[in-house]
Amino acid sequence: MFDKILIANRGEIALRILRACKELGISTVAVHSTADADAMHVRLADESVCIGPPPSKDSYLNIPALLAACEITGADAVHPGYGFLSENARFAEILSDHNLHFIGPKAEHIRLMGDKIEAKKTAKRLGIPVVPGSDGAVTPDQDAMAIAKAIGFPVLVKAAAGGGGRGMKVAHTEADLQLALTTAANEAKSAFGDASVYLEKYLQKPRHIEIQVLGDGRGGAIHLGERDCSLQRRHQKVWEEGPSPVLDAAARAKIGNTVAKAMQELKYIGVGTIEFLYEDGEFYFIEMNTRIQVEHPVTEMITGIDLVLEQIRIAAGGDLPMTQDQVVINGHSIECRVNAENPVSFRPSPGKIQQYHPPGGLGVRIDSAVYQGYVIPPYYDSLVGKLIVHGKSRVECLMRLRRALDEMVVDGIETTLPLFRALVREPAIIDGDYHIHWLEQYLAGQKTD
Known part of the structure; x- marks a missing residue:
């Protein structure tokens, strides 16, 4: 069992993880931005480390700061909670490179399932039923139109990376498809740094x-x-x-x-x-x-x-x-x-x-x-x-x-x-x-x- 877990998150999930650690007899390290200095998980953890100013990119997404916190406190494992770095395969690999345990799946599985196109291909291979759609990324050309016609309108244009509803647009008719493809790709590029999109059948009332x-x-x-x-x-x-x-x-x-x-x-x-x-x-x-x-x-x-x-x-x-x-x-x-x-x-x-x-x-x-x-x-x-x-x-x-x-x-x-x-x-x-x-x-x- 781990000796000390660093909780790389905030709010209710950080407190939830802390409670589980206490019941297992594991010491805890809370990290926090300057905005979260009075947070409940910070108050209850065995140790706490400030990892930066309020913006997430400077604190909860700051991998060097998290590594430094692990080294300072002697933590041997990191629990990422949800959001932030919880589905960041590179973060899991970096922790492993520093002899720290990532409490989550293997980096290869995070990476595989983080790409929705590859995840869909994998699900299909494993016998999991999938939504009818394109086999991979599509572009705003005749190929996309042919696929959409084969699937049947309405279709859903979805970002290959990311989630949270961003990079998703519905095309109800052929006339809608071009705008949906362009808009979804632009949103995906802005939100996730990847403009790849794919098509799925849009279900009416699932x-x-x-x-x-x-x-x-x-x-x-x-x-x-x-x-x-x-x-x-x-x-x-x-x-x-x-x-x-x-x-x-x-x-x-x-x-x-x-x-x-x-x-x-x-x-x-x-x-x-x-x-x-x-x-x-x-x-x-x-x-x-x-x-x-x-x-x-x-x-x-x-x-x-x-x-x-x-x-x-x-x-x-x-x-x-x-x-x-x-x-x-x-x-x-x-x-x-x-x-x-x-x-x-x-x-x-x-x-x-x-x-x-x-x-x-x-x-x-x-x-x-x-x-x-x-x-x-x-x-x-x-x-x-x-x-x-x-x-x-x-x-x-x-x-x-x-x-x-x-x-x-x-x-x-x-x-x-x-x-x-x-x-x-x-x-x-x-x-x-x-x-x-x-x-x-x-x-x-x-x-x-």
């Missing part, structure tokens, strides 16, 4: 369903069920739940076993998430995230498995915590991402939290690093915290979520709590009858069907 996997790096891998992340705004997840309201046990086992088998063949190590679009009973691979997910607590609540703790154990050479037959899905869980944003315009709302009261009670969990008097800085993402609830059934879970949302108090800044209080009372949400475009239609005041 669900976004992802399968959580855990591999030991030696050919062993299991799946831990699915999460339904269909409630999204601008391709950003807002509400996640598991199990999905639209999958039965047979469908879950079929796609889960397919994914687990693929991860066994890859000899994947650590946690990972394979994301699909699901429509008319069919799954279509869209990407794999080679890190812990923001919404991992949903899986923890319905399986009883501490994913971050197991991630650390496996990185240190440990075995999988159980066999596939021992994985049991228990009840239902929902997570709401509470952001420091205006609930209507979604304009960021950094500032000082004047009053803070998290909800409690049976089956209620808050993953947050804020506290009363904490100042949310304007330099990073706007996540205040994640409210996660669990119940014996989806109905019980929804009622518990309604109660917990009404209890939660975050004053001094604007948050998205009012949005969730409205959503949990919406008939379509109560019925589980929604898709990836539903939330944006709801926010626009349009009729959903």
Whole structure:
């Protein structure tokens, strides 16, 4: 087992990793920018190191500063959390070159799955169903038009690198394609330094369903069920739940076993998430995230498995915590991402939290690093915290979520709590009858069907 882990992140995920380390008896090192000097994970860690000024490029993305922090403190492993350097293959290689353990997958798997074109080819080779589309990058010429016609409009133009909804454009007709290709390529070049784009069939009203996997790096891998992340705004997840309201046990086992088998063949190590679009009973691979997910607590609540703790154990050479037959899905869980944003315009709302009261009670969990008097800085993402609830059934879970949302108090800044209080009372949400475009239609005041 590791002696000391440096947590190369901030906010709630840094605190989440710190808690797992403490339960394993591992010493912790918190790194922070000057803007995060009063952060909760900094206060609770065994040691802390300031790695630079507020801009991420000068602090949390500053690899030399992180290496120096490891050397100063004697850390022997680094946990990257999510975001920042968590899916940076070069960072993993640099750590290895300095005899430091990267708590995550092999650099080759990060690189493979970070390129969406190669990831799709790999998924297809491993027997994972994929969305119909181009076999590789396309250019704004007749070749792209021919491929689009063969797929059938509408088509989705997607950046080969990156994520977060950037470099994605829909072409509904032949006339739309040229502009979509050019716009997506320009966005991709600006955001990721790579203008490569490819084409996929644009599904009309799919669900976004992802399968959580855990591999030991030696050919062993299991799946831990699915999460339904269909409630999204601008391709950003807002509400996640598991199990999905639209999958039965047979469908879950079929796609889960397919994914687990693929991860066994890859000899994947650590946690990972394979994301699909699901429509008319069919799954279509869209990407794999080679890190812990923001919404991992949903899986923890319905399986009883501490994913971050197991991630650390496996990185240190440990075995999988159980066999596939021992994985049991228990009840239902929902997570709401509470952001420091205006609930209507979604304009960021950094500032000082004047009053803070998290909800409690049976089956209620808050993953947050804020506290009363904490100042949310304007330099990073706007996540205040994640409210996660669990119940014996989806109905019980929804009622518990309604109660917990009404209890939660975050004053001094604007948050998205009012949005969730409205959503949990919406008939379509109560019925589980929604898709990836539903939330944006709801926010626009349009009729959903």
